[in-house]
Each structure stands twice: as C-alpha cells, then as structure tokens.
Amino acid sequence: MTNSRAEAALALHRFGFGPVAGSIATIADDPRGALLADLERPGAGRVAAANLPNSGQAARALFEFRAERLAKEKLAQRAKKEAEAKGMLVGTADGDAMNPNGNAQTGKPEAPQNQQNQQPSLPAQLVQNEAKVRIEAAVAAEIGFVEHLVWFWSNHFCVSADKIVSMAGAYEREAIRPHVLGRFVDMLTAVESHPAMLFYLDNAESMGPNSVAGINRDKSLNENLAREILELHTLGVRTGYSQDDVTRFANVLTGWTWIGLGVPNRGGEFVFVKRLHEPGEQTVIGKTYPDTGMDQGRAVLADLARHPATAAHLARKLAQHFVADEPPPSLVDKLTKSFIDSDGNLKELAKTLLTAEESWAPERTKLKRPFEWFISALRVTGAPWAVGRVMSGQALLGEPLWRPPAPNGFPDYESASIDGLSQRVDIATNFAGRVAERVDPVALVEAGLGPLASAETRNTVARAESRAQALALLLMAPEFLRR
Amino acid sequence: MSERHAPSRRELLLASGALFAWAYVPKLARAEGRDPRFLTIVLRGALDGLATVAPVGDPDWVSLRGDNALTLDGKTPALKLDDFFALNPAMPNLHRMFKANEAIVVHAAATPYRERSHFDGQDVLESGVEKPGATYTGWLNRLLLGLAPADRVSANGGRAFAVGPVTPLVVRGPAPVLSWSPRRTLPASDDTIMRLLDLYRHTDVNFARVLESRSKLTAIAPPGSMERKPIGQIFAPDLAQLRAYFSEAAGTAAKFLAQPDGPRVGALALGGWDTHYNEGIATGWLAQLLGALDAALAAIQDNMGPAWRETVVVLVTEFGRTARINGTNGTDHGTATIMLLAGGALKGGRVVADWPGLKPANLLENRDLKPTIDVRGVLKGLLKDHLRADDHALVADVFPGSDDVKPIAGLLASV
Numbered sequence: 001m002t003n004s005r006a007e008a009a010l011a012l013h014r015f016g017f018g019p020v021a022g023s024i025a026t027i028a029d030d031p032r033g034a035l036l037a038d039l040e041r042p043g044a045g046r047v048a049a050a051n052l053p054n055s056g057q058a059a060r061a062l063f064e065f066r067a068e069r070l071a072k073e074k075l076a077q078r079a080k081k082e083a084e085a086k087g088m089l090v091g092t093a094d095g096d097a098m099n100p101n102g103n104a105q106t107g108k109p110e111a112p113q114n115q116q117n118q119q120p121s122l123p124a125q126l127v128q129n130e131a132k133v134r135i136e137a138a139v140a141a142e143i144g145f146v147e148h149l150v151w152f153w154s155n156h157f158c159v160s161a162d163k164i165v166s167m168a169g170a171y172e173r174e175a176i177r178p179h180v181l182g183r184f185v186d187m188l189t190a191v192e193s194h195p196a197m198l199f200y201l202d203n204a205e206s207m208g209p210n211s212v213a214g215i216n217r218d219k220s221l222n223e224n225l226a227r228e229i230l231e232l233h234t235l236g237v238r239t240g241y242s243q244d245d246v247t248r249f250a251n252v253l254t255g256w257t258w259i260g261l262g263v264p265n266r267g268g269e270f271v272f273v274k275r276l277h278e279p280g281e282q283t284v285i286g287k288t289y290p291d292t293g294m295d296q297g298r299a300v301l302a303d304l305a306r307h308p309a310t311a312a313h314l315a316r317k318l319a320q321h322f323v324a325d326e327p328p329p330s331l332v333d334k335l336t337k338s339f340i341d342s343d344g345n346l347k348e349l350a351k352t353l354l355t356a357e358e359s360w361a362p363e364r365t366k367l368k369r370p371f372e373w374f375i376s377a378l379r380v381t382g383a384p385w386a387v388g389r390v391m392s393g394q395a396l397l398g399e400p401l402w403r404p405p406a407p408n409g410f411p412d413y414e415s416a417s418i419d420g421l422s423q424r425v426d427i428a429t430n431f432a433g434r435v436a437e438r439v440d441p442v443a444l445v446e447a448g449l450g451p452l453a454s455a456e457t458r459n460t461v462a463r464a465e466s467r468a469q470a471l472a473l474l475l476m477a478p479e480f481l482r483r
Numbered sequence: 484m485s486e487r488h489a490p491s492r493r494e495l496l497l498a499s500g501a502l503f504a505w506a507y508v509p510k511l512a513r514a515e516g517r518d519p520r521f522l523t524i525v526l527r528g529a530l531d532g533l534a535t536v537a538p539v540g541d542p543d544w545v546s547l548r549g550d551n552a553l554t555l556d557g558k559t560p561a562l563k564l565d566d567f568f569a570l571n572p573a574m575p576n577l578h579r580m581f582k583a584n585e586a587i588v589v590h591a592a593a594t595p596y597r598e599r600s601h602f603d604g605q606d607v608l609e610s611g612v613e614k615p616g617a618t619y620t621g622w623l624n625r626l627l628l629g630l631a632p633a634d635r636v637s638a639n640g641g642r643a644f645a646v647g648p649v650t651p652l653v654v655r656g657p658a659p660v661l662s663w664s665p666r667r668t669l670p671a672s673d674d675t676i677m678r679l680l681d682l683y684r685h686t687d688v689n690f691a692r693v694l695e696s697r698s699k700l701t702a703i704a705p706p707g708s709m710e711r712k713p714i715g716q717i718f719a720p721d722l723a724q725l726r727a728y729f730s731e732a733a734g735t736a737a738k739f740l741a742q743p744d745g746p747r748v749g750a751l752a753l754g755g756w757d758t759h760y761n762e763g764i765a766t767g768w769l770a771q772l773l774g775a776l777d778a779a780l781a782a783i784q785d786n787m788g789p790a791w792r793e794t795v796v797v798l799v800t801e802f803g804r805t806a807r808i809n810g811t812n813g814t815d816h817g818t819a820t821i822m823l824l825a826g827g828a829l830k831g832g833r834v835v836a837d838w839p840g841l842k843p844a845n846l847l848e849n850r851d852l853k854p855t856i857d858v859r860g861v862l863k864g865l866l867k868d869h870l871r872a873d874d875h876a877l878v879a880d881v882f883p884g885s886d887d888v889k890p891i892a893g894l895l896a897s898v
Contacts, residue, residue: 414689421693425679429671437652441602460682465528465757467602469675476679478687 006451007031007360013452014322014364014483015354017144018376024450027143035354038145039347045146045180047137047173051129055170055196058126059268062166063261065122120388123165130169131401132387138375139385149180149350151372152321155409156314157191157233159200161402167196167268168402184314184344185305192229192301195258195270201225201407208254208278221278226250228407234304236313245285251278252289252297311339314349317412322353322483324365325413331358364452364482367414370397370424372483377428377475380448383435393431397423425476432471441470452479509630509747511871519828519869520740520794521748522783523623524733525651526776527605528674528756530800532820533852534764535574535773536588536834540567543841551764551808559765564588568834573770574777580784580825585791587829587894589822589861590836593802593854595884599816601757604801608858609652613884622881623750624656626866629876651752672725674755726775729753734782741790748870753779756800762813780825787827794826795869795895799858806841806852817851822861828869830896835861857888864891 005024011031012019016038027034038044053061120128138147154172161168175194179187191197198204206222207214214220226249231237255277261267272294281290287303289296304310315335319327338352339345353359368376371394378385394401398420404410411417445453445461457477464470474480512519537553538544539561545552553561553571561569562578568588570578580586596607596615603615611622676694683691732751739745755772762769780796787794803820819839824831839845839853847853859882866872866881867890878886 418689418693421690425671425676425694429675437655454686456682456685460678462600463759464678465601465674466605466754469672469678469754470602472671472675473678473682477682478690481690482687 003451004028004031006362008034009450009452010360010362010364011035012143013368013376013480014359014366015143015145015148017138017141017148017372018379018480019448019450020379021382021447023142024447032354032360034143035145036351038143039181039350041146045150045177047133047177049133049173052133052173053126053170055167055174055194056266056268058166058170059195059261062122062126063267067262126166127161127169127402128387128391130173131391134169134172134401135375135378135385135387135390139378144375144379145350146180148372149346150177152318153180153187153346155404155412156317157187157197158404158407158409159196159402160404160407164196164199167194167199171196172402179346181347181350182345183305184310184339184346185302187346188233188301188305189298191233192225192253192297193256193270195268198225198256198258198270201228203253204257206250206254206257207276208251210280211254211278212275213273214254214276214278221247221250221254223247223250226253229301229304232408234313235307235309239309239313241285248282248284249300252282252284252300254278255294256297305344306340308336308340311336311344315339318349318353319359321412322366323359323361324363328358328361331356334358364479365414366483367417368481368483369399369410369412370394370417370420371399371401373424373475373481374427374431376448376480377431380444381435381439381471383431383438393427396427421476421481424481425472428472428475429468432468432475436466436468436471439467439471441467441474444471444474448474449477449479453477454479509870511630512869515871518790518793519747520787520790520826521865521870522733522736522740522794522796523653523750524779524796524798525605525609525653525750525752526756526798526800527601527752527754528758528800529601529604529802529804529816530756530820531758531762531764531769531804531814532590532800533803533806534758534762534769534814535571535823536564536590536821537561537569537571538567538590538838538841539563539569541838541841547806547841548808551762551812553765557765559770564834567838568836571770571773572765573774576777576781576784577823577825580780581832584832584896585825585827585829586831587824588834588836589824589856590834591819591839591852591854592822592856592858592861593819594858596802597818599802599818601801601816606652608799608801611653611859611882619652620656621651621653621750622862623653623748624658625880626870626872626876627658627748628656629880630870630872651750653752654750672755674757677760725755725772726778729775729779730782733779734786737783737786740794741787758804759809759813759815760811762808783825792827795828795865796825797862797865798823798825799862803852805850806846807850818847819852819854822858824861824865824894828895828897830894835891835894856891857885859885860888860891861894863888864894866890868892868895 005028008024008028008031009019011027011034012023015035138144141147150172154176157176159168159171171194175190175197176187179190195204201224202222203225206225207217207219209220223246227246230241230246230249235241255273255275257271257273257276259266259269259271274293277293279291281288282296283289284300289299292299312332316327316332319331319335323331334356335349335352338349342348374390374393374397391401398417399410441461441464445458449457457474457479460477461470461474464473509519533548534551534553539554545554553569555561555563555569559572562572562575563569564578564581568590570581577586581588594604594607595613596604598604606615607613609621610618611625612618680691680694683694732753736749736751740747740749753776758769761767764770783796784791799822800820802816802818804814804817806817809815835856837855839855841852843849845853863877863882863885866877867874872881874890877890882888
C-alpha cells in the first residue's frame with residue numbers, strides 16, 4: 001500500500017498537475033490504471049467554452065474595436081483642429097463634448113483614469129477569458145494528465161499573443177485540443193492551416209513568385225512557416241533537410257492564408273487562395289508533389305508527420321518533458337516505435353509513455369516548468385484564484401501565458417528555468433501569505449507529497465515559524481518542485 | 484486581480500495587518516470623553532524574552548547564558564530598566580519610552596499553551612481560545628463585536644474594505660475589518676531562504692547552488708551548517724529593507740489610528756523571530772530585528788501625534804525560547820517570554836513580573852523560563868481599563884475558559 005501510495009503521488013506529480021486533497025488515496029489502488037483511464041474520459045482534452053468566441057469572431061471583434069477607436073481619435077483630432085482654428089483653448093467643454101470618453105463636468109483629460117479603472121481592454125479580456133478556462137481545467141482536473149498533454153502540444157506548436165492576441169487562446173482550443181488524443185497528422189494540419197499560425201509565422205503574406213498575385217504585385221515567398229514546420233514542428237533541426245527543401249516547401253504552402261479581417265462574418269478565417277499559390281510540382285525531401293492546390297500542402301504535411309525523424313524528435317521531446325532532461329534512450333526508442341507503428345496516434349503514444357517502466361523511475365530529477373509548479377500549488381491548497389493575479393504570477397515566473405519568446409516555445413529543461421527558483425521563492429512566499437492561514441501545512445505535506453516527502457522536508461515544514469512560512473517551504477521543497 | 488483595494492493598497496505584502504472599521508470604536512470609553520487607541524503587534528516565530536529583557540540582577544543569569552548573557556557592563560551594555568532587568572541595547576526608543584513612564588515590560592508571561600509548535604502556539608495566542616485549531620476568529624475581533632453591538636449593521640460597517648489577503652487570526656471574525664497593506668514589499672525573508680538552503684543542501688544540491696547565489700551567500704557556510712556571516716556584510720541590504728518595512732507597516736497603522744475619524748483598534752504581525760541558529764543577541768540577527776522593531780515603535784509614536792497620549796501598543800509572541808543557548812548558538816522553542824507595552828496611556832516605567840528564578844529547579848522541565856503570568860490576564864487588564872470591555876464579555880467571548888485569570892489592574896495611567 002505504501003509503495004502504491006508513493007506511485008500514486010509520483011503519478012500525479014509527474015504526469016498530472018500534482019495532487020489535490022485526497023487524490024493520492026483515490027488513485028492509490030491502481031495509479032497507472034487511473035492515468036490510462038484519464039485518456040478514456042469522454043471529451044478528454046476539450047473544455048467547455050460555449051461562451052468564448054472562436055478565433056475568427058475574436059479577430060473580427062478586435063478589428064472592429066480598433067477601427068472604432070481609430071475613428072474616435074480622428075474625430076477628436078478634427079475637433080481639436082477646428083477649435084484651434086477658432087482660436088479656442090484646447091480642452092474646453094466644446095472639445096470634451098466631441099470626445100465620447102471625456103468628462104465635461106470636470107474637464108479632466110480622458111485618457112489615464114478611464115482606461116485604468118475600468119474593465120480590461122478588449123484584447124486583454126479576450127486573453128483573460130481564454131486563460132480562465134484553461135487554468136480552471138488544469139486546477140479542477142482529477143489527475144490532469146490530458147490537460148498536461150494539451151499544454152505540452154500547445155507549447156510545441158506555440159503561437160504568440162504578442163503578435164496575434166485575438167486568437168492566441170482560441171487557437172489552442174481549435175487546433176490543439178481536438179487532436180490531443182487523436183492523430184498527429186490531424187493536429188499538424190489543423191495547426192499549420194490555422195489563421196493564428198499562418199499569421200504568426202508570416203505565411204498569410206507569402207505568395208508564389210510565379211503565382212498570379214506574385215507576378216502582379218511583384219512579391220514572393222516568406223519561408224518562415226515552412227522552415228519552422230521542418231525545424232520545430234516535425235523533423236527537428238539538423239535532420240537532413242536542405243535550404244532547397246525549405247524553399248520548395250514554402251512554395252507548396254503559398255496560398256494558405258486568411259480572409260481579410262474587414263470582411264463581414266468570415267474575416268480572419270482560413271482560406272486557400274489559388275491566386276497566391278505557386279504553380280507547378282515541388283520536390284520536398286526527395287519526393288515530388290504535383291500541384292494539387294491546397295492538397296499539395298496537405299500531402300507534404302502527411303509525409304512529414306510520418307517521417308521517422310519526426311517520430312524520433314517528438315518521442316524525445318515528450319520523454320524529456322515528462323521524465324527527465326536526459327531521458328533513458330530505451331524510453332525514447334519505445335515512444336519512437338509507438339509513434340511509427342500507430343501512424344502517429346497520440347493516444348497510443350501517451351499509453352506507451354504510461355506503460356513504459358522507464359517512465360516510472362522513482363528518481364524525480366525533472367524540474368516542473370514554472371507554471372506547472374504554480375498550478376500544483378493551487379491544486380494542493382485548494383486556494384481561490386483570480387485570473388489576473390495568476391497571469392501576473394505566470395509572467396513573473398518567466399512564462400507569460402501564450403507569449404513565448406520565440407516559435408520554439410518556452411524552454412523545458414532545468415538549466416533554463418532553475419535560476420527562476422528565486423522568483424519561485426518570492427511567489428511562494430506571497431502566495432502562502434495569502435492562503436496559509438486557511439490551511440494546515442503539515443497536513444498538506446501528506447496530501448501533496450505523501451510518501452514522497454523526505455524526512456528533511458517534513459522537518460523543515462514542521463519547524464517553520466509560521467503557517468505561511470511552512471506552506472512556502474512545502475511548495476519550495478524539491479519533491480514539490482520536481483516531477 | 485482583485486480591484487477592490489483601497490488606494491493605498493497597491494502591492495503584495497509580507498507582514499499583515501488590519502484595523503477595525505470605524506463603527507467598532509470603543510463606545511463606553513468614548514462616553515467618558517476618552518478616545519483610546521489600541522494596537523496589537525504579534526511577533527511570530529517566538530521572541531526570546533530573556534535576550535530582549537535580561538534579568539541582569541539574577542545571580543544565575545550569566546552562568547545560564549554565558550557569553551550570550553546581556554549585562555550592564557558587557558561589550559554592548561544592556562540598557563538599565565530597574566535594579567533587576569535591563570533592555571537589549573538595540574532598543575533605545577523603547578528605553579526612552581520606559582524612562583518617560585510610557586512603557587511596561589511584563590516578564591515570564593505565557594499563554595495557556597504548553598506545547599512548542601509555532602502554529603498551534605500562534606493559534607492559541609491569536610484566537611484567545613485555550614485549544615489550538617478550535618476557532619477561526621480572533622480575540623480582538625470578538626472583543627470589538629461586544630463593544631459595539633448596536634453598530635453591527637451600520638452603514639459604516641458596510642464601508643469596511645474587503646478583508647486583506649493576510650489578515651492575522653487575532654482580528655479575524657464577524658466584525659468588519661479594514662485591511663491595508665504596506666506599500667513596501669519584501670522578497671522571501673532571509674529566514675525562509677536559510678531554511679530552504681539547509682533543506683536543499685541535504686536534498687538537492689542544484690537548488691542549493693541557485694539559492695546561494697541569489698542571496699550572495701556562496702561563502703556563507705560549509706554544507707550542512709547554518710553559520711551566518713556577520714551582519715553588515717551580507718545581510719545588511721535585506722535588513723535595511725526589513726527595518727524600513729517594519730516601520731512602514733507599524734507607522735501606517737498609527738497614521739490610520741491617529742485620524743479623528745479613523746479606526747481605533749488594529750493589529751499587525753511581524754515575522755522573523757525564530758532564532759535557532761546564531762541568534763546574534765547583542766549585535767547580530769536578533770539585535771538587528773529588535774532594532775527594526777524599536778524603530779517601528781518610534782514610528783508609531785511619531786505618527787500618533789497627540790493621540791499617543793491615549794495609545795496602548797501591546798507586543799505579544801506565541802511563546803518564549805529555551806533558557807539556555809543551544810548547540811548552534813541560538814535558542815529552541817520554549818515557554819515563558821515577555822510582553823512589551825508601549826503608549827502614552829500607560830502607567831509605565833515598570834517591569835511587571837513574578838520572577839520565577841533561573842536555577843535548574845526553577846525552570847520549566849529544566850529548560851524553559853517558567854511562566855508566572857498569564858498573557859490573558861495582562862490583555863484582559865488592558866481591554867478592561869483602556870477599552871472598557873466588561874468582565875463578562877472578557878470571559879464569555881474574548882478569552883473563553885479564562886475564568887480564573889484575573890485582569891491585571893493598574894496598567895493604565897488614569898482609570
């Protein structure tokens with residue numbers, strides 16, 4: 001039983017988002033079975049998001065919002081000019097009357113207070129609403145393995161809200177979640193044809209040099225997306241593809257774009273535009289693809305999804321994320337084989353991960369990524385949370401939500417995030433200060449770590465000078481920081 | 484992100500404090516034409532009472548603590564309070580108040596709690612209930628409810644701010660609380676870092692390395708030890724922060740309490756007193772911390788202005804520390820300790836004590852200063868004479884089970 005409880009705690013920390021009160025005991029009978037069962041839940045990977053706009057709706061709303069704001073600014077400028085022409089001072093009642101946000105009574109300038117004290121602006125709202133659903137799913141999950149997989153794939157196929165704020169959250173729901181236990185080729189195709197990705201990696205503007213539009217507008221390729229698909233999303237860097245492959249693949253992808261945001265009802269949605277597409281066959285990594293329009297790109301993606309280098313690349317990355325920075329080669333081999341044998345079935349891949357003995361090594365060397373760690377803290381304390389505060393914490397921890405520094409996503413190895421330990425101590429201290437008085441840290445050692453807790457950690461928590469310090473120390477214990 | 488903050492509450496906080504809403508002012512005292520202020524400061528971590536107020540007149544004192552015993556003629560001489568007791572030299576402001584009859588030391592005091600867990604000890608101290616974990620309300624809150632029952636649903640009650648993120652237990656409860664946070668923020672305390680370092684050194688060397696560099700503590704100690712480098716080299720910057728922070732927290736409380744229509748009763752908690760390692764009684768860690776506390780008391784006096792005359796500040800801690808020094812030049816969890824009272828409303832300049840003595844036979848379990856005064860007796864005396872709490876409420880609501888603990892009379896200057 002003790003061993004089984006230890007394995008239950010390990011299962012929750014390594015594969016889920018950490019225990020909630022009682023969950024170690026709940027799955028202690030059969031931890032591995034509980035994780036496998038997580039994959040079979042109906043709707044696994046999906047979130048309830050009926051009230052959230054899809055990416056096209058969000059992009060159009062933001063487009064309208066910005067257009068209206070611009071119009072207001074122009075009106076205000078016009079009014080100012082007219083007033084000046086009449087020799088009147090700026091900021092008189094007349095000027096304010098023209099300004100829908102102004103306050104005619106006090107004559108105060110409109111900008112700072114109106115914008116700060118009211119609801120977050122539309123872009124911030126869009127992101128916060130999506131973030132709330134995502135955090136809720138992670139905090140509320142019984143185990144969280146499938147949510148954890150969503151995070152993994154979302155980071156693998158990241159876009160950045162810094163570039164495409166309206167769609168960053170919806171993208172994850174639309175391109176990642178439906179396929180997280182499906183076929184890799186489907187996720188890959190959904191991702192690369194998603195307007196968020198097409199805009200993020202500049203394909204929306206790319207056009208074939210010999211396409212109608214390319215000739216007429218004297219424009220040509222943007223290779224960014226093609227390169228990152230090969231380097232980051234599928235084969236992996238230095239796996240033998242050449243610059244020519246990149247260029248050819250970029251040709252293939254021309255025409256994959258989105259509908260202009262100003263187009264009513266359909267703006268921001270994916271569209272294949274033949275006028276932009278480079279005509280003719282293309283040879284990518286030794287195989288020639290006839291020009292079948294959009295299907296040419298689908299065919300290349302399908303082959304990339306099946307490529308052994310892709311299997312090895314993803315297998316290693318997955319093992320690296322869940323098990324160790326330097327995962328056992330035998331585990332990587334098993335995952336690679338599973339990926340190839342199942343034709344990229346991600347559910348089979350997840351099962352292989354769960355059933356491989358190497359995945360259950362009792363040594364817990366892998367440092368949780370900062371925000372995974374913080375989710376563990378929310379879960380074990382059951383503390384109430386507010387999305388804005390949590391997102392600020394994420395940013396402080398160096399992982400601002402959906403805003404990775406580059407297309408390779410947030411780093412996922414110890415040397416990249418261990419220096420952030422210092423921020424974690426401060427976050428843990430402040431968090432513990434807010435919630436500790438409502439919890440019993442000594443009991444949380446049991447609920448959160450159970451048999452994984454070392455004698456040193458138990459003593460350290462028990463001897464703390466206050467509940468808040470005790471909780472901070474628990475959250476900062478190596479057993480809690482590592483998966 | 485909560486947006487219900489008052490304008491002054493912008494930042495995260497480390498210490499915690501709360502003031503009661505205006506509706507809950509002591510009505511009876513007001514009826515007498517007085518306008519009393521009462522501030523409780525909880526020192527979390529167990530303050531070493533013997534290191535703060537030393538019984539220099541006890542013949543067993545120096546042999547008990549050896550080099551760590553404060554004396555009147557040591558290298559850093561203690562500040563004489565009377566023929567028997569002397570104050571830690573880090574507290575000149577408290578000494579000045581004592582000499583001006585505005586401060587009282589209560590020695591060898593303890594709550595009814597006799598175990599040695601911080602959390603449970605703080606629970607008993609702040610809840611006012613004899614058993615830990617028995618209630619989620621604090622004695623100060625229940626007291627206020629009793630003082631102003633008629634105002635429970637007043638408009639002013641509704642005007643109270645949302646309960647702050649770190650409301651100390653002592654003020655928690657049904658009476659509306661107006662919380663504020665100091666603007667100043669502190670990173671995780673040195674003490675927390677030291678504890679983590681010690682844990683990491685035994686469990687995770689990579690983590691230890693990171694934290695060491697964070698605090699520039701690389702040279703601080705060989706693995707496994709908890710030596711602190713001398714103050715001034717490494718800890719000075721953080722101590723400056725701490726000092727500023729204590730003063731701001733306490734000083735801000737005083738500013739609120741001083742206002743004509745401000746709250747009259749409040750509490751805050753200051754951590755850092757758990758001195759197991761290299762306690763630094765005369766010049767080190769504890770001395771610095773006491774200095775910060777002393778500066779905070781001065782800030783309270785300054786910011787109270789004329790209201791200082793009607794003020795009582797009471798400083799309490801969950802329990803004391805071992806009478807003897809332990810193996811790491813610090814002290815472990817003990818029992819009796821001191822209470823410090825400051826304020827112009829006191830009949831001060833006195834040490835209130837029924838001294839138990841320091842011979843092995845006099846010590847509790849041959850290790851701790853033996854308690855001879857119940858903390859609740861002192862608090863009841865203050866609440867009764869200063870705020871006009873009635874005897875029945877003090878026993879029934881504020882300190883249940885304290886029937887046998889008589890309020891200590893005569894602590895106030897004019898009653």
